Amino acid sequence: MYNILKRTMDIMGALVGLVLFSPVFLLAAVWIKCVSPGGPVFADIPDRVGKDKKPFKFMKFRSMFPNAHEYLIKNQELYKKYVENNYKINAEEDPRIIKGGVFLRKYSIDELPQFINVLRGEMSIVGPRAYYFFEIEEQAVKFPETAELIEKAVSIKPGITGPWQVTGRSSIGFVERVKLDAKYAENKSILYDILVVLKTPYVVLTKKGAV
Numbered sequence: 001m002y003n004i005l006k007r008t009m010d011i012m013g014a015l016v017g018l019v020l021f022s023p024v025f026l027l028a029a030v031w032i033k034c035v036s037p038g039g040p041v042f043a044d045i046p047d048r049v050g051k052d053k054k055p056f057k058f059m060k061f062r063s064m065f066p067n068a069h070e071y072l073i074k075n076q077e078l079y080k081k082y083v084e085n086n087y088k089i090n091a092e093e094d095p096r097i098i099k100g101g102v103f104l105r106k107y108s109i110d111e112l113p114q115f116i117n118v119l120r121g122e123m124s125i126v127g128p129r130a131y132y133f134f135e136i137e138e139q140a141v142k143f144p145e146t147a148e149l150i151e152k153a154v155s156i157k158p159g160i161t162g163p164w165q166v167t168g169r170s171s172i173g174f175v176e177r178v179k180l181d182a183k184y185a186e187n188k189s190i191l192y193d194i195l196v197v198l199k200t201p202y203v204v205l206t207k208k209g210a211v
Contacts (some may be wrong), residue, residue, distance in 0.1 A: 005190050009027060013125045013197075014118035021112050026110055028061050035099040039066030042113060048130040051157045058130055059113035063101035069200045071096060086174045087135050089112025099170040108204050114160045126193040128181035139174050151184050153181035156188065160206070 018025075029041045045063040046069060047055035065071075071081055082089050091102045102111040117123040121128065131154065140147045163180040164172060172180075184192075 002151070002188070002190065006193070009190070009193070010049060010118050010124050010125075011103055014115040017112070017115040018119075021115075024109060025112060028104065028112070032062055032098070032099055036065060038204045043068075043110075045069055046132055046134070049131075049133055049154050049160065050122055051155070053154055055133070056117065056120075059116045061104060061110040061113060063091070063098060063110045064096040065098055068096040083138070086177075087132070087139075111160060118160065122157070124159045125155045125161065126196045127157050127162050128153045128184060129162060129164045129177065130158035139178075143175055148176055149178045149182040152185045156185050156191055161196055163196065166199045166203050 032039075032041050039062060041185070043058075043060045043064070044066070045058060045060065048058040052054040072082060078089070091097055091105045097105075101110075114123055118125060131150075136154070138152050140150060154174060163184045164177045167180060
């Protein structure tokens with residue numbers, strides 16, 4: 001029953017989101033093409049980890065210059081900073097960010113295309129954050145005590161929003177993050193999903209822990 005209700009809510013939520021934010025979609029796409037015409041509208045990034053470790057193409061507006069991930073991997077100093085900061089770099093300090101990219105990320109506008117992932121059945125509205133494959137592999141070595149927690153976290157669909165996003169986002173380290181995700185996977189409920197959805201706008205508008 002839970003799975004049926006959740007999928008129904010996902011489809012309805014994604015459709016409403018796509019319609020409601022369609023003007024923002026258009027403005028974001030036009031802006032990206034104007035300030036960075038040499039690349040695509042959507043970010044060309046490595047696949048993310050889906051349910052049961054199935055890879056999927058993560059939809060996200062591009063807020064960086066083309067081939068930004070390759071640049072990150074080749075720049076040893078920047079990559080070291082990225083890893084040490086739990087696989088993220090503050091947008092205001094990231095040399096790869098395009099003009100206006102900080103704004104897109106601060107208000108999670110770059111995340112809006114994930115409604116498409118939800119309609120495809122690759123993601124849910126609420127769930128664990130979508131991990132990179134290299135991220136969970138490297139973190140499992142760095143924090144071996146999280147191996148079992150990671151397995152639990154990736155046993156369900158990742159979400160556009162979830163416990164990590166509404167609890168602190170980038171201010172939370174990997175260990176705490178995966179604990180929250182694993183706990184959600186074990187104790188998921190429609191009521192909790194609704195509470196997370198209701199809390200998300202406040203977190204986004206106040207930019208709590210945004211990168």
